[in-house]
Amino acid sequence: MTIMSRHVARLLLAPTWMVALAVMIKGYADTGDGFSAGIIASLGVLLQYLVVGTRETTQLLPVRYAREAAQFGLLIALLVTFIPVLWGDPILTHYPRPGESVTHLGTLELLTAVLFDVGVFLLVLGVATGVIDLIARSRERRPT
Amino acid sequence: MTLVLAFSIAVMFGAGAYLLLKHDLIRVVAGMVLISNAANLFIMSAGLSKGSAAIYPLPEDGSVSDPLVQAMTLTAIVISFGVSALLLSLVYRVYQTHRSVDIEQLAVAEEVETRQREEAVAEAEEEVPVAEEEEMALAERGANPVPVSVSESEDR
C-alpha cells in the first residue's frame, strides 16, 4: 500500500468511530441503532486490516479484547432486558417511562434504551472484529 | 415499484439457488448470502407503503410507512450476518482439514472413511466364531482380510 492510503486509512479511523457513536446514542429517537453503529465501527477496523496490515493493526488497536467486548456487550443488553422483571415490569421495559422527565447530560438524554444500544454496539463490534481478525490471521499463516 | 422489487427478488433468489448447486463450498456460501438477502428484500416488500419515516413527531398529513417490516429486515440482516460469518469460518475449517472445498472431493473422503469404518466392524465380526453358514464362509475368506472386506463393502 502507498504511504498516502496508509495515512488516509489511519486518519479515517477516528471519524468513523465518531459517526458510529453518533448513530448509536441518537438511535432511540432518530435513524440508527447499536447494530448499525457496530457495523460502521467495525468497517473502520476492517479498513485498517486491509490497508495497514494485520500485525500493525493488532498493535494499534486492542483487537485481542474483541471476545470480552462481545460478551460484556451481550451481558449489558441482557441485563437491560431482564432487570425490569425484578420489580414486576415486563421484560424490555425502558426507563424513564414515556411521559416522565428525562435527565440530560448536555444534549445527551439518559435512557436505558441507549444503554441497550451500547450493549448491542459492543456485541456487534466485538463479533465483527473477532471474525475479521480470525480470517486475517489465517491469511497470514497460509504460506507457511 | 412492486414489480421492480419482485423482479430483483427473483433474480437474487435464482442466482443464489444456482450458486448453491455449485461444487465449490465458497460459492455455496455466496449463494446462501444472496438467498438470505433476497428474503430480506421480500420482507421489505411485504409491508411496502408510501409515507415518511415512522419516527416521533409524526408528520401533519399522518401517513407513515410501515416500520415493522424495517425492524424485521434489520433483525434478519443481523441474523444473516452472524450466519454468514459462521458459514465462512466453517468452510475455512473444512479447508484446513481437507485442503479442499470441493464437494466432490469431500464426498470421496466421506466414502473412504465410511469404508474404513465398515472394514473395522467387519473384521471385528469375523473374529467371532458363529454357527451360521453365511458367516462361516465370510470367516474363511477372512484369511486375507483387506481386499475381501473392500469388495464386501462395495457389494453393499
Next chain:
Amino acid sequence: MLVLPLAICWFSAVGLAILDGRRPTVAWTAVGALTAAFASIIVLATDVISGQPQQVVAGGWLPGVGIVLRADALGILFAIVSLGVLLAALLFETLGGVRSRSFPSLVMFLATGLTGLFLTGDAFNFYVFFEISMIASYVLTAYGEERRQLRAAAIFAVVNLLGSVLFLIAIAALYHITGRLDLFGIGARITEVPSRTVVLSAALVFVAFSVKLGLFPFHFWLAAVYTGTRPAVAAILSGAVANIGAYGLLRFGAELLPRELGFSSPALLVIGSASILYGGLQALSRNTLPEVLAYSSIGQAGYILLALGIGEQVGYSAAVLFAIVNSLNKGLLFLSENLRGWLVGAAFAVGGFSVAGVPPAAGFVSKAALFRAGIAEGSVLLIILIFLGGALSFIYMLRSYQRRFWVPEAPPDGQPAAHGSSPLRVRAIVVALALLVIALGVWPEPLLALSRDAAAVLPPVSVESAR
C-alpha cells in the same frame, strides 16, 4: 415466572462462554444452570397446566402490538422434553469429559433458543429464537472438530439455512396477508382471506419444518449428519432440535393454518407413509448402528406427520405424544451408542422396544394413540401401515441390538478405549433414561393427560368439515 428459564439459560450461556468448558467445574456449572432452568420450567408448567396460559408482553406494550411471550400446555410440554434431553446429553458429556471449550456454553445457547421458541407467541420472535437454536446446533455439530464432524456441520448448516430462509419468507408473506405478527392475531385473521392466497405460505412453512424434522423427501442431509457427529450431539439433534419440526408443524399447521392442513391431509398421509416405509427399509439395509438410528428417525418423523394428517384432537394429541416419546427414545439410543456393559445392553433394548412400540416401553403408548387415531379416521390402509412400520422397526432394532451387543469386541467408531464396561456414572444416565421410558409405558396416564391438554390448545376445527 415466565421469563425465569429464559433468563437462566441466557445469562449462564454468556457467562460460560468466557470460561474454558473443558474444566470440570465449568461443565458442572452448566449442568447446574440447565437443571435450574429445567426446574423453573417445571414449576411454570404446573402453573400453566392447572390454570390458564401465561403471557407477558415485552416493554409493557399492548397485546398485539408488543412482542408476546406466551406459555401454554403445548409449548411447555415440548420445552420440558427438549430441555430434559439436553440435560441428559450435557450430563453425559460432562461425565465422559468435555472436549471443546465452548461445548457447555453452546448447549446453554441452544437451551435459550429452544425455551424461547416454545414459549413465544410471536411469529417473528419464533424465527429469531429458531435461528439462535439452529446456529448453536450448527456449531455443536462440528463438536469434536474431526474431518467427519466438520463435513457434517457444513451439510447441516447449508441445508437447514435454506429451510430457515423459506420459513422467514413464509412469515413475511403471512404478515403481508394478515397484517399481524402475533400468532393469535394471525390465526384470527387468516380465515378471513381466501385460501388460495394462504396456500403458498402454508407450503413454505411445511417445507421449512419438514427439513428440520427430516421427513422423506427432505431427509437427504440427515443420515450424514447424525452418523457424522458425536453421540451426545446426535442425541441433542434428534431428541431436542428435531422437536422444533414437530412443534412448528403443530403450531403453524394446526393452529394457524387449520384449513390448509385440512385439505392437504391426503398429501400429508402419503408423505408420512412414504417416510415410514423409506426410513424402515433403509434402516433395515444399514449395518452400522448410527446409520440405522438415523434412518429410523426418518421413519419416526413419518408417524408424526401421519398423526397430523389424521387431524382433529385425537390426531393432534397422538402427534404430541409421538414426538415426545420419540425424542426420549432417540436420546436414549444415541447416548448408549458407544457404551458397553450389560446394563447399557438392557437400556438399549428398552429403547429399541420403545421404537418398535412393544409394551411395556413408552413407545407402545404412543403407537396405541396413533392406532386409536387411525381407527377414528376409519382407514384400514392406515392401520395396516402403522402395523407394518412397527414390524419393520422391530426387525431393524433387533438386528442392530444383535450386531451391537452380541458381538463382544466390535470397536465402537475407532475408539478402542471403550472396550469392556463403560464408567458406571455414564451408564447411570442411560439407565435412568431407560427407566423413564419404561415408567411412562407402565403408567402412561399423566403423559396421556398432558398430551390431551396440549392438543386442546389447538383450535378444535374439525378437519373433516374443512374439506
